[in-house]
Amino acid sequence: MPELPEVETVVKAINRSLESMTIKRFIIINSKLRWDISSNIPKLVKNRKIENIYRRGKHIIFKLDNGYILIHLGMTGIIKFIDTIDAKNRGKHDHYQIELKDNKILKYNDVRKFGSIHWTENIHDHFLIQNLGPEPLSKEFDSIFLKDKCRNRNVAIKNLIMNQNIVVGVGNIYACEALYMSSIRPDKKCKYITLKQCDDLVKSIKFVLKKSIKSGGTTLKDFKNLDGAPGYFKQKLMIYDCKICKCGVEVKNIKLGGRSSFYCNVCQK
DNA sequence: AACAAGACCTGTAAGC
DNA sequence: TGCTTACAGGTCTTGT
Numbered sequence: 001m002p003e004l005p006e007v008e009t010v011v012k013a014i015n016r017s018l019e020s021m022t023i024k025r026f027i028i029i030n031s032k033l034r035w036d037i038s039s040n041i042p043k044l045v046k047n048r049k050i051e052n053i054y055r056r057g058k059h060i061i062f063k064l065d066n067g068y069i070l071i072h073l074g075m076t077g078i079i080k081f082i083d084t085i086d087a088k089n090r091g092k093h094d095h096y097q098i099e100l101k102d103n104k105i106l107k108y109n110d111v112r113k114f115g116s117i118h119w120t121e122n123i124h125d126h127f128l129i130q131n132l133g134p135e136p137l138s139k140e141f142d143s144i145f146l147k148d149k150c151r152n153r154n155v156a157i158k159n160l161i162m163n164q165n166i167v168v169g170v171g172n173i174y175a176c177e178a179l180y181m182s183s184i185r186p187d188k189k190c191k192y193i194t195l196k197q198c199d200d201l202v203k204s205i206k207f208v209l210k211k212s213i214k215s216g217g218t219t220l221k222d223f224k225n226l227d228g229a230p231g232y233f234k235q236k237l238m239i240y241d242c243k244i245c246k247c248g249v250e251v252k253n254i255k256l257g258g259r260s261s262f263y264c265n266v267c268q269k
Numbered sequence: 270a271a272c273a274a275g276a277c278c279t280g281t282a283a284g285c
Numbered sequence: 286t287g288c289t290t291a292c293a294g295g296t297c298t299t300g301t
Contacts, residue, residue: 002294034277034297058295075295076279093279112278114295128297155272164296171294220294221281258274260292 002058002073004136004169005212006223006231010079011055013226017081020102021050023064029094034074034116037096041119045069045098057132057168067121070128074114076222082107111222133167136205141167143199150190150198157193158186159257161205170205173218173240176262178204180239185268186261187254211236239263 002010026045031037045064052063060079062069073079082089084103096117097107108117120126134140149166150157160166162175170178179186181204184197193201212218217231220241224230242251245264254261 006294032278034295072295074278075293110278111280112293112295114278153271159272162295173294218294223294257272259295 002077002217002223003171003174004055004058004209005174005215005233006217007055007058007060007073007169008213009217009225009231010073011053011060014053014060014079014106017226018050018053018100018104020100020104022101023048023050024099024101024103027097027099029090029096031095033095033110033113034072035118037117038119041069041117044119056129057135057164058171059128061123063123067119068123068126070116070118070120070123070126071108072116072128074110074112074116076111077115078109078222078224079226080107080109080224080228081105081226131165133163133165136167136169136209141202141206143195143202146198146202147193147195150193153190155190156187156256157184157190157201158261160190161201162257162259167205169209172259172261173220173237174205174208174212176240177208177238180263180268181208183268186256186263188269 023045026042028037028042048064048066050062050064054061058072060071082105084105087105091109093109093111095108095110097105099105123129149160158175158179161170178201182197182200184201212233215231215233216225217223218233219230220234239251239262242262245251245267247264247266249264249266251262252265
């Protein structure tokens with residue numbers, strides 16, 4: 001489901017809605033996710049204060065006074081606020097809930113179980129975090145950086161920009177969109193990408209991510225904000241899931257790294 | 270070291 | 286109306 005804009009949207013919503021910053025209890029409903037939910041988490045987070053909630057790549061991080069909760073939404077993970085009164089109503093794919101001192105409850109639901117949750121004392125050394133590339137909206141992610149990563153590599157440029165160890169946050173939708181905006185074919189080998197193209201691509205990635213954040217992310221089918229509202233960026237997609245390019249030609253759809261890759265044979269070279 | 274393919278899951282929609 | 290197949294905002298693991 002979620003790429004950077006969707007995760008950013010969720011994090012912002014949690015920060016807006018949280019009043020109490022103390023966890024009353026953590027309940028595991030169904031521990032089966034990408035990694036089994038550790039049975040230690042409930043006692044590790046009980047009565048702990050939430051100091052900060054932020055995003056790193058596609059990860060949601062709760063900084064507690066004794067460590068960190070690390071959440072990934074996978075493809076279909078959804079976090080929503082529920083009332084105490086609904087706390088016992090179990091949805092089919094509910095996995096855990098975090099109850100706060102003010103009786104607000106955050107519930108995690110995940111149809112496909114590709115999401116995850118970990119507790120760690122040291123976030124920087126965590127195996128899901130330590131090898132991540134820079135944030136795409138940071139100054140560190142620029143054309144020189146990308147050109148350097150492209151050097152001598154045979155992978156398709158689309159695969160490279162979706163590699164979280166190169167740059168975080170870019171998933172299938174925004175990779176397609178950014179490449180379209182940059183007039184670069186998704187299957188172009190990295191080693192043939194010029195510095196100018198890297199510059200265009202970096203600018204396009206930053207542009208499309210920022211634009212989508214403003215629209216509350218993209219909802220293809222599952223993505224929902226805490227209040228159940230979808231994201232509205234889908235209407236603005238120019239190539240992903242489109243049939244006809246604005247130049248009038250039929251949009252191509254090829255598989256790259258097992259993922260659908262939409263592009264225009266005429267506009268992208 | 271780099272890359273491709275396989276694996277993990279469930280729900281939905283299209284095709285026969 | 287069924288049954289089968291393909292596909293979906295991800296990414297770790299395994300194999301070449």
